[in-house]
Amino acid sequence: MTVPQGRRSSTFTRLLRHGFTDPSAAERLLGAPELSAVRTDPVLLDALGAAADPDLALLGLVRLVEGQPDDTGRRELLDTLVSAKPLRDRLLGVLGASEALADHLARHPRDWRALVTYELADLHPGVEEFERGLADATDPVSLRVSYRRCLLAIAARDVCGTTDVAEAAAELADLATATLRAALAMAEAAAPDDAARCRLAVIAMGKCGGHELNYVSDVDVIFVGEPAEGTGGTDAADEGKAIQAATRLASHMMRICSETTVEGTIWPVDANLRPEGRNGPLVRTLSSHLAYYQRWAKTWEFQALLKARPVAGDLALGEEYVSTLAPLVWHAAERDNFVPDVQKMRRRVVENIPAGEVDRELKLGPGGLRDVEFAVQLLQLVHGRGDTSIRSGSTLAALEALAAGGYVGRVDAVQLDDAYRFLRSLEHRIQLFKMRRTHLIPEDDADLRRIGRSLGMRTEPITELNRAWKRHTSVVRRLHEKLFYRPLLDAVAQLAPVETRLSTDAARERLVALGYHDPAAALRHLEALASGVTRKAAIQRTLLPVLLGWFADSADPDAGLLNFRKVSDALGKTPWYLRLLRDEGAAAENLARVLSAGRLAPDLLLRAPEAVALLGDQRGLDPRDHAHLEQEVLAAVGRADGAEKAVTAARGVRRRELFRTTAADIIGSYGTEESPAAEDPGALLDRVGSAVSDLTAATIAGTLRAVVREGWGDTLPVRFSVIGMGRFGGHELSYGSDADVLFVHEPREGVGDHEAAKAAAQVVSEMRRLLQLPSSDPPLLIDADLRPEGKSGPLVRTLASYEAYYRRWSLVWESQALLRAEPVAGDAELGRAFIDLIDPLRYPAEGLGEDAVREIRRLKARMEAERMPRGADPTLHTKLGRGGLSDVEWTVQLMQLSHGWVEPGLRTTRTREALAAACAAELIPTEDAAILDEAWVLAARVRNAVMLVRGRAGDTFPSDGRELAAVGRYLGYDPGHVGDMLDDYRRVTRRARAVMEERFYGA
Template identity: 50%
Template sequence: MSLNRRLIAAGFVDVDRAKRFMGAPELASLSEEELLSGFALSADPDQAVLALVRLAEREPGVLRLVGRGDRSMPLFRLLGASEALAEFLIRHPEHVGLLDREPDAVPTAVPPKRLREELLRAVGADPVDRAPVAAAGGKEAYRDLRVAYRCWLTDLAVRDLCAADPLEAMPLVGRELADLAAAAVEAGLAVARAEAAERFPAGDVAAVRLAVIGMGKCGAGELNYISDVDVVYVHEAEGVGDERAGAIAASLASGIARALGTPGIEPGLWEVDANLRPEGKDGPLSRTLDSHVAYYRRWAHSWEFQALLKARFIAGDAELGRAYEDAVAPMIWASSERDGFVESVQAMRRRVTDNIPAHEADRQLKLGPGGLRDVEFTVQLLQLVHGRVDESVRLRDTTGAIDALSEAGYIGRSDAADFDAAYRYLRVLEHRIQMVQLRRTHLMPVKEPALRALARAAQGGTAAARPTAAELAEQWQQTKKAVRQLHERIFYRPLLATAANLSTDEVRLTSDAAEARLKALGYVDPRGAMRHIEALTAGVRRRAALQRQLLPVLLGWIAQGVDPDAGLLGFRRLSEALGESHWYLGMLRDSRAGAERLCHVLANSRFITDLLEVSPESAAWLGDDKELTPMPFEQLWQENASKMRRHPRPDSAMRLVRLNRRREMLRVALADSAGLVDVDQIGRALSDADRAAVLGALRVAETEEFRTTPRATALLVVAMGRQGGREIGYGSDADVMFVHRPLEGADPQEAQQQAQRVVARLGQLLTQPLKPAVQAEPKLVVDAALRPEGKQGPLVRSLESYREYYERWVLTWEKQALLRARPIAGDDELAADFMGLVDSVRYAGDATPHEVTEIRRVKARMEAERLPRGADPARHLKLGRGGLSDVEWMAQLLQLQHAARYPSLRTTSTREALRAIAAEGLLPAEDVELLDRAWSLATRIRSATYVCTGRPSDVLPRTYRDLEAVARWCGYPHGAASRLEDDYRKAARRARHVFERHFYGFET
């Protein structure tokens, strides 16, 4: 292979330049092979070759490190990754020995104590009492301090760059950078004291105790390679006046900044930034501890407590520093109780994003969407909200805090792992970008060579792969997307704001405080409720820990229901059934909609609570509106058919069909509780679930029959009544008629008997008990009372029998009943023929005066005889004045009179018929609206009664508790039971007036 190709393979961009430098006299003693194998380890070989030539010129001994296998790695990794540190070694070639080491795959940390001792010695200070012992001039001390600092920085950079897994090493690197910065501040303070003694009496300077509090990344122990070091100063003095002590403390603070940051022969390290102090730039540079505490108690903003989360003593007087930490800690962890705290933190994050310059937005590693700030703000907000009672999350560093939040259950394990990996990756990129020039930057490079060098610098020192610029860009984009999604899901988690608004006693759930709160919330049996709480929160398992966090919020939501005690019991049973299910705990923690909906149904619906107990996994739907969308009939039947094919045994197949129906009833009820479906959608969805069950039962019954007996007939199930109109409620029976047609050549009597056996078996299959049984679950009772001749007639007739009957004997009420006939299961050809017969009867022509009179007579008789004894006609939803029967009979009378002329009236739906009646001008639109309102409200109340109590009822509830529950279910606010009653009475009264005027033909 030619040299050019070998240079390209090694990663060089400018091949001609590389050849010139490799041929330089300084490198003449090295072979091409030794050089190329070394430069292949470099992130940027073009940069590394120039640095090597210049370094060899100053210190030829460095060439001993080339061609030594792994021991060459530190040299080439550093020269190819950091031009600034290479320049440092060129300025100070006496420290080239830092590169002569065996690289560690897993780097070890230098103890903080050693770093302090070394940097204090560098400025001539005693590491024990930190007092300067040398009279060196300020500039020389500055130089010595900075050189010593950069020696240790170079040592750390080598360990970092040679680590096998930079992501694993990242927390150690950040911690050591913070420790090194703290040691530099300590040494800078020693120099500052020597300088201050030249301006103030030495005794006064010695009497002023100064503590330096690290903030931001330095305080957190996760510093960058180059960053402002945020600090706060606190001082105390004995025997020195306040004004003099403040002046001396300010002088010491200024001296630290000069020692570390002013220009000099050896460049400054970084800026010491004290702008996070009370009042910022407008406040004094240093304050006493009492002054700090007074400010934070009275004047501090929410963001200042967020900043204090990272506060850590790093230099100066240790006793005073610890006292500062102890004084501010209670205020930090109580800060989330401030009004609007969570919202203010969220708003601050949005402001940071909004203020990014447009030309930087797509390059920001730190501030942009999906950047480091998204991780840090999310973690800090969770810590501040939950850390007031949970000390396990009171950590300063981000990676440690993520792990603690995950262990405590505040972040899901997978989310925490993703967050941690993304944060480490972004920090490694930030470190490598800053390492090049040791400049404070958070922008991704743009040019391809720089991106490629960054990709190589970010990989492990022993990695053989050579990632490309495109691969780096792709991984960065994926990381940003993942971080942003996690940030938006967790940082804007509504439960955070709710939890933050609770008092500390409420959050802690101590026995006395909890019982008092439970009683105040409306729990009738607070001691019983406490037993449930203790059962839910006992132990050290993850579920118990999460329940301890969430229950203070959930208890309040459960208490908003009509029966908080039953709601809490239901919550306990559901939680015990689901155990450690990650999705359940995650929904409670991450989805306000899911958690609040669950509390709502448990405290308001006996029906749903019972169904959830036997189908607890269905609670997952509450957190996702899509899962609450009712399944259409086609999908339900396809699922039933598939399961029946896999389970050919009749009992197993029918059990699955029944379970599917129960599941869909639960789905509809949950969607109803969430306000996602209206009256019409509920009726259609429940009817579809019943239809799929009836069709399944028919298939099972036919399969059983035809296994032993040849098929002699085709069967059809026709829905009638509200089932035919797809307007049923949760407790409705299935009104049906059965039709059969003997097959060609079959004995008619045998066909009739076979049809009767199948129909009888169908009814049994639909009502046989399920295991586990649910008391509130309505069985699907098949009611064929609307067949010809009613209960006196045969249960099933042949098509020809129906034809003969309708041609000769049909009664007016039977024509009326046929208005709602709809085929739901059985033979399609038979269905078409039968519905043709039905249409010829129900839409035959205008009802005769005799038929109209007969309909009126039957209705009046029904009102007089069928209304239960003692029932209040104003409260009976079905048969009472202005109830469902009035509206439906009004619509059906008009259909019988006009459907032959107006096709729009040919519908089985009451509400569709009413709309057609208004459109055709058969009734005034305002009268139709009154009828529709009464019908809809009665239907809604009927369903709500069943859902809330678990019992069917056609009467407006009388007890306040039941009426309140129904009112809540119908969308009324708390305490509006009487309003619901008034609204229904008014709607029914007005509908009755319309009914009497148009049905009976007289004014009231």
């Protein structure tokens, strides 16, 4: 019958909408007589559309229906398919994901009934259930059929999400166990005399031993044989005969599983992990195994034994084998060159991948499954010596235990778990299609589409799959590099006299390998922190392995360890300190990052050690707003006795809050295990600038209050306001910036001008004196040189005096300087009046004339020529150098002066905000604005980094190599990439200079 075109188009469209890639072929298949009873059922079409490959699922269904032996079987299948959703989802899910299992169902059309059951036992079958599923197998051919039938049920649960990837892998391992037992039983039935002569244990290794098998994989085994009990003497001849008999049974069992028959193969049984590999005897006695591992085994062989598990044959002998060798496994980490051997083996695996496949290699390539497994196994072998809870043969279970024990950060563990599950799911879906052993990501779009859809990616399956794959491999690569060296840390930290103690020389070598420049001093610090039997020492021994790793991740591990000892000496007897570090996941890492990032933050902390508590509070590092800061400072000043003590109290608040800001900056720049990615540099910089500016404003407000209270009591005879200028007014202070200010006053009613001016001058003089008193805190210098007439003019003026000066004498550079003016302390109403006064100067009506523009350009050129320090590299000077802060700021300020009168967004004291407003107003192209913004952020962060690292301000990169590396680490560069940092800085600022020359000079 010919289908009308209209109907055909409608069906065609529906099929496309349901994910069919060949709707024409699908229409023909749906028109098959065998599907006449269900072809119009919308439930069936929806279920097909939910399959990974609807075309493949439909083709498999037609083949299965056609293969039914009679009409009764066909009706039963179709009726069940339509009425039973669990069967429909399972059957079509398998048919849409696996061409190989569809072939099996076509050959054995009754096996679809294996998918009908939906009981609890069916959801999580174990070895016994699989043994029952294989019970009817009497020869290798029927064993393969039964095996595939069981595999069909596993795959159905897997693709439908009834089981997760770990459960599916465990079921596959249990099915392999049942299959090995069935094959061994066949071998024993074929040679009963051999079976009676020996005891044979089959030990599963690798993924089968670890309960994490793939759909298609070699099953790695080791055989252990002994003479059967009651077979006579135990001399060499009897033992030899028993081993020969066991070898024949083992060989026969391997052939039953491995050989290809008319029903294909199951999987190869691989015994090459045995002592001496292929050159060694297939079966050994337990004593022979023990002798080999005691004398000859290589490091990788102990690593392989992590997953050893008895699965078939004489299970008692198998358990004895595992328990006998376990002590050797858990002391393997003490072998010479243990860690280098493991690392070398991993590198060798990667090097042996063909060059054309390395980027597609899911298992062995960088960021692949092996990276997770090797990292986990290495951690197990080191830490498992004294902690039996982490000795699981399963990668995911071991990872969970390592996280629970504190050997891996919780966030690292979650990320590795997620990545490993994704990569294993991807591997399963790849193998499931044709039941072939492969670990390569396909290149064909149809394969990628099917795999992506099978993993729940339906919108853009290929794009989503590639994106997820790259994201997870990137996470694995990063964490593998981080964790693969973690075992060294434990060996160094465990310096108490225990069985696994390293010699001093070995510990020193490992500290040097971690990047410690003074290992002798590091050892002394470790001994002081961790020796003894006190609770404090016990907690320190738990913390130190992880802390040492975080210190080693910095540019100066020695400083980090020394600072940690100082803080611990100061707070070690405080009950909350070590508990905070032990129990609060972020606190210990935050502390380690802060202590090893330079001088400023540790110096602040060591003067106020109780500030460690900020590092354990989830919100503890959030900057406090200006109102709360000023309120706390004023309260502290109010409680103090005398102005100097009041300012000391204000400085105490400033010290703590400055530590809060530096700590948040460092942690945000480094990233942590709980927040692995570093924060956006621009956002970090804005937060620092606002926090330091608010803190400076609160400190000045507190100092002003102290001066007024000391000299005049509650009421000053003048209204007094402090105006922030420059970076201070722009909320852009760096850690080492001076505070540029103007002072303005107005006499109160009834107070003469002379008396008011005298009082205002006294306030300014005393404020400056108090803020300059010697202190170990970072200095807070107030600079009033931007006032009218500069250094030769009065420090404080009235509004009328400012108005008269600006009306008569003001130069264009002063209008430019006033762009950043903003009230920061004192009389708020007077501050607003000052802003009203200066707005016409900084946002002149009709903008700047040509003469004013030329004057600004002349001033900028003169500054470039005269103010650059002698000998400074102009390509690396952050303030005055090429493309640095000055270049960007003058470019932005010229736009503000020229267009601020008409563009409200430009009327801001903040550089980045003004640049964004200029871009929005189309005064500068988006690309040019982005170039300027990037350069300004980078230059400002370098200045902050220099202060953090050296403890003193600077406008150029440090010349000391270790300090330069620390600046690089703050900016996100890995160790050894200082050259890249300098190259990047020159590149970014060179581009900014080109934009500046065009936009500012009109070049």
